[in-house]
Amino acid sequence: MIYKLCAMKKRLKKSMLILVLLFVSITGLIASDGTEIDSGATAWMLTSTALVLLMIPGLAMFYGGLVRSKNVLGTVMHSFVAMGIITVLWIIVGYSMCFGQNTLGGWFGWNRDYFFLKGIDTNILEAKVPEYVFSMFQLKFAIITPALIAGAFAERVSFKAYCFFIALWSLLVYNPLCHWVWASDGFLFNIGAKGAIDFAGGTVVHISAGVSGLVAALFLGSRRGYPYQVIRPNNLVITMLGAGLLWVGWFGFNAGSSVSSGLSTAQALTATQVAAAAGALTWILIESFHQGKATALGFASGILAGLVAVTPAAGVVQPYGALILGILASTVCYMAIQAKNKLGYDDSLDAFGIHGVGGITGALFLAFFIRPSWMAEAAAANGGSWSVWNQLGVQAIAVGIAIAFSAAMTFIIIFFLNKFIKFKSTEDDEMAGLDRSYHGERGYGMLNPS
Numbered sequence: 001m002i003y004k005l006c007a008m009k010k011r012l013k014k015s016m017l018i019l020v021l022l023f024v025s026i027t028g029l030i031a032s033d034g035t036e037i038d039s040g041a042t043a044w045m046l047t048s049t050a051l052v053l054l055m056i057p058g059l060a061m062f063y064g065g066l067v068r069s070k071n072v073l074g075t076v077m078h079s080f081v082a083m084g085i086i087t088v089l090w091i092i093v094g095y096s097m098c099f100g101q102n103t104l105g106g107w108f109g110w111n112r113d114y115f116f117l118k119g120i121d122t123n124i125l126e127a128k129v130p131e132y133v134f135s136m137f138q139l140k141f142a143i144i145t146p147a148l149i150a151g152a153f154a155e156r157v158s159f160k161a162y163c164f165f166i167a168l169w170s171l172l173v174y175n176p177l178c179h180w181v182w183a184s185d186g187f188l189f190n191i192g193a194k195g196a197i198d199f200a201g202g203t204v205v206h207i208s209a210g211v212s213g214l215v216a217a218l219f220l221g222s223r224r225g226y227p228y229q230v231i232r233p234n235n236l237v238i239t240m241l242g243a244g245l246l247w248v249g250w251f252g253f254n255a256g257s258s259v260s261s262g263l264s265t266a267q268a269l270t271a272t273q274v275a276a277a278a279g280a281l282t283w284i285l286i287e288s289f290h291q292g293k294a295t296a297l298g299f300a301s302g303i304l305a306g307l308v309a310v311t312p313a314a315g316v317v318q319p320y321g322a323l324i325l326g327i328l329a330s331t332v333c334y335m336a337i338q339a340k341n342k343l344g345y346d347d348s349l350d351a352f353g354i355h356g357v358g359g360i361t362g363a364l365f366l367a368f369f370i371r372p373s374w375m376a377e378a379a380a381a382n383g384g385s386w387s388v389w390n391q392l393g394v395q396a397i398a399v400g401i402a403i404a405f406s407a408a409m410t411f412i413i414i415f416f417l418n419k420f421i422k423f424k425s426t427e428d429d430e431m432a433g434l435d436r437s438y439h440g441e442r443g444y445g446m447l448n449p450s
Contacts, residue, residue, distance in 0.1 A: 038128035041261040045133045048256025051249045052140035056083055056147060058245030062300070063151050064443075065239030066349050071155045072234055072443035074434025078150035078162060085167050086143045091117055094142060095135050097175035099183050106187035109179035127259045137256060138178075145174050145205045151349035152213025155231075156223045156430055159438035161423040165216075165413060173212065173409045177402060178204050188398050192390065193382035196398035197370075199268065200257035202312025202363040207402045210356020212410040214347060219414050220424045222346035224431065234444075236296055243300035247276055250307050254314040267371075268314035271322035272307065278326030279306020286334050304354050305333040309362030313369070321369025328365060329358045363399050367392040 060079035064072045086094070093115065100111030113119025123131035146166035150157075180186040181198050188196045188203075198204060223231065233239060255269040283302025284294035309329030310322050317325065337353040347353060367388050379386040414423060429437035436442065 036128055037124060037130065038261070041127060041259070042129050042133060044261040044265065045129050045137055045256060045259065048252035049133065049137045049140060051252025052137065052144070052256065053083075053249075055140075055144055055246055055249035055253065056080070058242045058249055059144065059147055061238050061242030062246060062304075063154060063242070063349055065235040065237070065242060066233045066297075067155050068231065068433070069234040069444055070433025070435055070442075072435065073441055074159065074438055075150070075154050076443070077159065077439065078154075079147045081159075081163060082143050082147040082166055085163060086146065086170055087139060089167060089170055090135075090139045090142055094170065094175055095138070097171070098138065098142075098178040099135075100179075101183070101185055103179070103183075103185055106180065106183070106185045106190065108176070109183055109186075125259070129259060134259065137259075141201055141205060141253075142170060142174055142178070145201075145209050146170055148205070148209035148351055148355055149213045149216065150351075152217040152347050152351035153220050154348040155434065156220060156348075156425050158422060158425055158429075159434070161417060161421045164417055164421060165423070168413050168417065169212065169410065172413060173208060173406055174204070177208055177405060180401075181398065188401065191397065192394035193378040193386045194374075196394050197316055197366060197391070198312045198363065198398070199315035200254045200311045202308070202359045203398050203402045206308050206311060206355040206359030207363065207399060208406040210352045210354070210359055211403050211406040213351035214345075214356060215407050215410040216414060217347045217352070218345060219411065219418075222344075223348065224427060226346045227341070227344055233297070240296055240300055243303050247303055247307065250276070250311075254311060258315060264315055267318075270319055271310050271314045271317055274319045274322040275306040275310035275326035275329075276303050277306070278323045279303060279309070279330040282306075282327045282330035283334060286331065301333070301337075301350070301354060302330045305330040305358045308355055308358030309365075312359070312363045313366035316371060316374050317366055317369040318371050321366070321371075324369060325362055325365060329361045332361050333357050360399055360403075364392065364395050367395050 056079050060076040063079065064076040067075045095117060096111050096114035097109045100109040100114050103109055111119070117132070117135060120131040120135065125131055125134055127134075146169050149166070149169070150162065180188040181196060181204050183189060196203065225231070250272055251269055254272045255265045258264040258268055280299050280302035283298045283305065287298045288294045306326035306329055309325045310317070313321065313325060333354050336357040337350055340347055340350070340353055370388070370391070375386065378391070417423060425434070425437065
């Protein structure tokens with residue numbers, strides 16, 4: 001009898017333990033300070049962080065396939081080295097510069113408790129997500145933005161100069177702009193009824209990278225032989241696979257920016273898929289009429305154009321708005337690249353033509369497709385007064401500031417950096433290729449680089 005009672009008590013304890021574990025898994029975890037952690041939101045943010053990091057090798061493949069075989073490894077390294085440099089800077093001062101409070105009118109971010117992330121060890125955000133997770137998610141944005149710029153001056157930049165450039169650019173361009181747009185006390189975050197809309201980085205990421213890339217390309221001049229020598233991609237299959245990885249990673253990029261796992265996440269994810277598909281189909285339709293053929297590179301370019309345009313808008317537009325933005329961005333970006341070919345400047349991989357132009361298009365035209373619920377919230381926040389045209393004005397101010405600031409600071413950085421480290425490759429290094437000149441390797445083994 002006593003044995004049976006002991007056995008029943010053990011079974012009861014096991015059952016209670018299982019119930020407790022189930023309860024915690026369903027309702028969330030409890031932090032050491034008593035704050036509840038939303039396990040669902042945290043799990044999605046961890047997934048989103050990994051998805052955005054996946055975009056870095058995706059970008060490396062996309063860019064790497066578009067250059068000549070003698071430059072493929074050097075171009076891939078432009079993306080990968082950013083993961084190392086920007087991560088170290090982010091841990092030391094980057095996160096503090098972007099999201100630190102106690103600033104002067106929303107212009108500068110700083111919080112000494114964020115130095116080396118030492119002050120966020122047990123912090124839980126209002127979204128019930130550990131601040132470590134949010135910090136690592138935002139880090140991936142900080143990594144990919146300067147890596148995007150590399151496409152503008154691919155095949156002709158010194159690797160050493162590039163490393164110094166992205167470090168300085170991250171500190172002096174990305175971090176301040178990120179604070180202005182995304183920090184709760186940033187001046188663009190608080191302009192107008194509900195601030196400048198940049199849900200996932202149209203202004204902070206794509207406009208800044210695209211405009212900076214254009215400035216860098218103009219400063220450095222063209223590649224040897226451009227535009228008279230035909231410069232062909234070395235492997236469009238790799239480029240297409242890279243575009244596919246970017247598309248997949250973009251779900252974390254946009255839907256993860258909701259910092260939740262709920263309705264807004266689903267809305268952003270849907271808008272992302274719709275805009276990418278619309279952009280891709282629009283591009284090959286335009287190519288078919290204009291050139292008589294629908295190319296794989298055109299499809300990949302259309303994917304990116306649609307994704308870039310919907311990035312600032314993903315959280316505020318309905319699917320039909322995402323569809324129109326994808327169509328519009330693909331059309332405008334196609335025209336921008338045609339104009340580049342006529343003007344003759346060498347934006348090697350169309351960083352400005354896709355990211356700059358697409359980002360500007362999305363940031364401005366999203367004002368015409370904002371969902372009614374967001375409009376109602378904006379009107380309530382502004383005493384009942386809000387209009388599409390007011391928001392368009394706010395968007396135009398943010399876009400103008402991003403363009404002017406990115407262009408001016410990029411020129412200053414390159415101008416002074418070029419006095420200490422020759423930014424552009426020498427003619428001999430360019431002829432030999434980035435792979436052999438800067439890395440002593442070849443991307444394709446024993447194949448003769450061309």
